[in-house]
Amino acid sequence: MLTPDTTLTLNNGIALPAFGLGVYRSSPADTAQAVAAALGAGYRLIDTASVYHNEAEVAEGMRAANVARDDVFVTTKLWITEYGYDEALAAFDASQARLGLDVIDLYCLHWPLPVAFEQTLAAWQAAERLLAEGRVRAIGVCNFAPEHLDRLAEHCTVVPAINQVERHPYFNQLALRREHAKRGIVTQAWSPIGGAARYRPDTPDPARDPLTDATLATIAAAHDKTPAHIMLRWHLQRGIAVVPKSIRPERIADNIDVFDFALTETELETIDRLETGQRSGAAPDEVDFEYAARRH
Template identity: 50%
Template sequence: MTGTYPHVTLNNGISMPALGLGVYQSKPEETMGAVATALNTGYRHLDTAAAYFNEAEVGEGIRQSGIDRSEIFIETKLWISDYGYDEALHGFEKSSRKLGVDTIDLLLLHQPLPAHFDKTMAAYKALETLLADGRVRAIGVSNQSPEELERLIAETDVVPAVNQIQVHPYYTQPEWRAANEKHGILTQCWSPIAGAYTYNGNEKNPFTEPTLVDLGKKYSKTPAQVMLRWHLDHGFSAIPKSVKPERIAENFDVFDFSLTADDIAAIDALNTGVSGSIDPDSITLEERGMPIPE
């Protein structure tokens, strides 16, 4: 692998590696090894969440890697059960203790929780306090719609640094990305290589998508690598997940080529406008308010 590991500058001046390892649905017993492997491959950005129930294993993987903490950008998210001001402060303490760190580089609210947006606001104000106290270096949100972003920004003091949303070639989210850009918020992409995606009742496989396969041949890359390069060339942050060493390495080997404007437009044209995933606004405390253990 050649080329420079790209970084993005958040709206508060913090530099963040643009590509990170995600650990959503990574089993705790697999997470430690995946994190250590990723760090020793060259990754310096890790994305987890309280609701993934593997923060402790992320922390242990960091320690096992031998890479100094100061070199690693750690990102996690508070779950809706810990929304509210005091609850969010406690949620931070739980996450930092499990991760084994005093400072978290980026702390997000995991869902908008529109039915209890007062709790969302209170939790975000707790994040503002943590930022002012130096306990976190940047704060943000995840899955916030343009309308929810407008309301949050109007009623709080710190514009989110990041909005982590679903973006991949089959679901490019132009309206949500435009709302982020309007406010200087970085678009960070979960499910960046689509994975299992169903459209109109039919599964679409990005790894056999002709446009991506052809571009892969053009650059001697896999479709997954082409998709990740598409994210980077758009200026996004992407957090692909894997626990397989060979896939972790493959996903990191994307810094030695760039797509042309025509290539990017061809991938943009794959957009279906259909998420294929759960609507974030459908997530409620009543149905998904699981307690986050100490």
């Protein structure tokens, strides 16, 4: 049975909360109150990154929530301009200081950076050192395709615990998830309710926004829920961890209200068939140093 306390077991035995708060594009001014609201609503995972520029405010929100540190799972990520062995270790020190934590639960490489993959490999080797030293409890990657996972495996020792990727009903990553299952990697969804489509005003297309999908609306009405609830529940029932983002306390509380109903197998398969094969966010091979300069 799925509950707010449901966890997924990582390949090193660590328990990853299945439901968390993402703080991508949350301004520093909004982040602390969003984190406090999420922890107050029962979230137990907070997902940030150095490039989000809000790690210190995540720490502030955790303090304000007055939830025991051991009960909160914290993820942060290494940005691609910080790749390289020594560079990654220094960047981790900076993230750790901003978060004010002795141990970070999960440390991830943000993108594969195929144009300079030797730097990716060096950064991963630094992450392996941090894991061996007990400064992190698990290490993972984001946005890696199978070929990137293959290249990592050729040169490194530790299999990533997770791969956090764009996933929603219009882009369900079935082939990648099968690869993850073979390798013992947990799939975690960013943009679990299709937010990437709404973040890219240069490609406005309401048909690409799952929140407006008629099929999801019909399933939502049958359960007296919203399309967002249906999508989040679909991920969870398919064994996918989610990190939906919001800064509004009422929306944060509403998003986690997905544990009092269940989708039928027919409904799950209907949602599976909404796949379009089209990303809304960037593809892994698009992310290079020019992209990084625009984002940092």
